[in-house]
Amino acid sequence: MSDNLGNLELIHVFYWLKELLLSTGLGEPYVTIVSYVVLGAVTFGVLALLALFLVWWERKIAAHIQQRFGPMRTGWHGWYQTIMDAVKLLQKEDVRVDKRDKFVFFWAPVVCFVAAFLAYVVMPFGNQLIVADLSIGILYVLAVTTFTVISLLMAGWGSNNKYALLGGMRSAAQVVSYEVPMVAAILTVIVYVGSLSMVDIVEAQSGLFINWFIFKLPxxxxxxxVYIIAATAEANRVPFDIPEAEQELVAGFNIEYSGMKFAMFFLAEFVNMFTVSAIAVTLFFGGWNGVFLPSWVWFLGKTFLVVLLLMMFRWTYPRLRVDQLMEFAWKFLVPLAFANLILGSIMKYLGWYW
Amino acid sequence: MSEYLSVLIFAVTGAAIVLFTFFISKLIRPHNPYPEKGVTYECAEDAIGDSWIRFNPRFYIFALIFVIFDVEVIFLFPWAVAFGELGLFALVEMVIFILILFFGLFYAWKKGVLKWV
Structure with a gap:
C-alpha cells in the first residue's frame, strides 16, 4: 500500500555499512554489536534534532496562542534559537548543592534520558524502519518508560531540597495512578490485534484510514x-504538570540542576512527549500506513499532529490540583477504561466490528 | 536473542552519549564554586533541616492500590494476546476477575482512601 521509496534507501545504506564491516574480517557478533551502536548513535542524533525542533515549535505555538511572536531574533522566525540555547547550556557552570547525595544526584539525569531513549528500540518509524521488532513491543515500551519515575524520584531525593522532594513524590503518585487507565486503553487495542509487537499492531491497520483502530474499534x-489524557499525565505535561508546577514548587524535581544535567532532563521531557505521541499514532492512527508518500513521512506527520494536540492542551488548560488529579484518575478514568475494555472484548467476541 | 541484545546496547550507548556530553561540557565550562552557591535553594530562605524526612502516607496507599491493579494488568496482557483463540470461557473469567478487583476499588472508595486529605 504505502510507497516505501525513502525507507528502502535508508535500509540499503545500513546493510551496505554492515557488508563493509563484514568485509573487514570482523566476526558476526561484533558486526551486530557495532551496527546496533551505530543505530543507537543515529537514533540519538534524530531525537536531539527532534527535541530542538519541538522546543522551538512549542515556544512559537505558545507565543501565537498568547498573541506574541516568540523567538524572532535568531534567524528566520528564530529557527536556530534552541540550538543557541543548547550551546549556552553546554558552557554553563555546574552549580551543585552541598548537601546532595552525590551518587543519586549525578545518575538521575542519565537514568531519565536512557529511560526515554530505550523506547526507541521498538519504535516503528516506517515500513521496516525499526531497530528491533521485539515480540513484546508495547509491553516493553511501558516497562522502560516507567523508569522515568525512578529518575524523577532520584532527582528529588538526591537534591536534598524540599521542593525537589515534593516534586519527585508527586510525580511518582501521578505516574503510578495514570499508568492503570493507560494500560487498559492499550489493552483494548491489543485484544483486537492479538499480538504485542509494534509491527503487527501497525500491519493490522493497513489499508484505508477506515481501518485505523480509532475508527475500527467499537x-x-x-x-x-483515555490514552491521550493518561499519556499527558505520564509525560508530566500541563494540565498534569504538578511535579514541576512553577508557581508552587519553583521547578519541582529539577530545581537544583543546572547546565548540561538540566538540559538532559529537558531533552528527556521532550523525547517522552514524542514517544507518547508516536505510540498514540501506532495504536490508533495506523502508524506508518498511508498513500503516495514514504511511510516514515506519514509516521512523522501524524506524530507531529498528536504533539500539536499535546502542546495545545498545555497552553489552553489550567493546571489541576493534586487531589483533583488523583480523584480524576481513580474515580473516573480507571472505571471508564476498564468498562471500555470489557465492552470492547465482548464486541470482539460477538464479531460486532468490521 | 540478538534482538534483545539491541536493548542492552541501546542502554549502554545512550548512557555513554549522555556521559560524553557531560564530559564535553566539563571541558569548556567555568568552575567557580563558593559557599553561597552550594546552599540549598529555598526561595532565599535558609532551609530548616534536611529534606530527608518522613513523608505523607497518602502516597503509600495510592501505591498499594496501584500494585493490585498493576498485577491485574500483568494477567490481562497474555489474556488480551490470546483472546482470539480462547473464546467465551476466557471472556467470562476475565470479566469476573475485573469485577472482583473493582469491588475492591469500590470498597477503598467508600472507605475514603481515595480522598487526598
Missing part, C-alpha cells in the same frame, strides 16, 4: 481519549 475514540 469505542475507539473513548480508548484514544
Amino acid at each position: 469505542f475507539g475514540p473513548i480508548a484514544f481519549i
Whole structure:
C-alpha cells in the first residue's frame, strides 16, 4: 500500500555499512554489536534534532496562542534559537548543592534520558524502519518508560531540597495512578490485534484510514481519549504538570540542576512527549500506513499532529490540583477504561466490528 | 536473542552519549564554586533541616492500590494476546476477575482512601 521509496534507501545504506564491516574480517557478533551502536548513535542524533525542533515549535505555538511572536531574533522566525540555547547550556557552570547525595544526584539525569531513549528500540518509524521488532513491543515500551519515575524520584531525593522532594513524590503518585487507565486503553487495542509487537499492531491497520483502530474499534475514540489524557499525565505535561508546577514548587524535581544535567532532563521531557505521541499514532492512527508518500513521512506527520494536540492542551488548560488529579484518575478514568475494555472484548467476541 | 541484545546496547550507548556530553561540557565550562552557591535553594530562605524526612502516607496507599491493579494488568496482557483463540470461557473469567478487583476499588472508595486529605 504505502510507497516505501525513502525507507528502502535508508535500509540499503545500513546493510551496505554492515557488508563493509563484514568485509573487514570482523566476526558476526561484533558486526551486530557495532551496527546496533551505530543505530543507537543515529537514533540519538534524530531525537536531539527532534527535541530542538519541538522546543522551538512549542515556544512559537505558545507565543501565537498568547498573541506574541516568540523567538524572532535568531534567524528566520528564530529557527536556530534552541540550538543557541543548547550551546549556552553546554558552557554553563555546574552549580551543585552541598548537601546532595552525590551518587543519586549525578545518575538521575542519565537514568531519565536512557529511560526515554530505550523506547526507541521498538519504535516503528516506517515500513521496516525499526531497530528491533521485539515480540513484546508495547509491553516493553511501558516497562522502560516507567523508569522515568525512578529518575524523577532520584532527582528529588538526591537534591536534598524540599521542593525537589515534593516534586519527585508527586510525580511518582501521578505516574503510578495514570499508568492503570493507560494500560487498559492499550489493552483494548491489543485484544483486537492479538499480538504485542509494534509491527503487527501497525500491519493490522493497513489499508484505508477506515481501518485505523480509532475508527475500527467499537469505542475507539473513548480508548484514544483515555490514552491521550493518561499519556499527558505520564509525560508530566500541563494540565498534569504538578511535579514541576512553577508557581508552587519553583521547578519541582529539577530545581537544583543546572547546565548540561538540566538540559538532559529537558531533552528527556521532550523525547517522552514524542514517544507518547508516536505510540498514540501506532495504536490508533495506523502508524506508518498511508498513500503516495514514504511511510516514515506519514509516521512523522501524524506524530507531529498528536504533539500539536499535546502542546495545545498545555497552553489552553489550567493546571489541576493534586487531589483533583488523583480523584480524576481513580474515580473516573480507571472505571471508564476498564468498562471500555470489557465492552470492547465482548464486541470482539460477538464479531460486532468490521 | 540478538534482538534483545539491541536493548542492552541501546542502554549502554545512550548512557555513554549522555556521559560524553557531560564530559564535553566539563571541558569548556567555568568552575567557580563558593559557599553561597552550594546552599540549598529555598526561595532565599535558609532551609530548616534536611529534606530527608518522613513523608505523607497518602502516597503509600495510592501505591498499594496501584500494585493490585498493576498485577491485574500483568494477567490481562497474555489474556488480551490470546483472546482470539480462547473464546467465551476466557471472556467470562476475565470479566469476573475485573469485577472482583473493582469491588475492591469500590470498597477503598467508600472507605475514603481515595480522598487526598
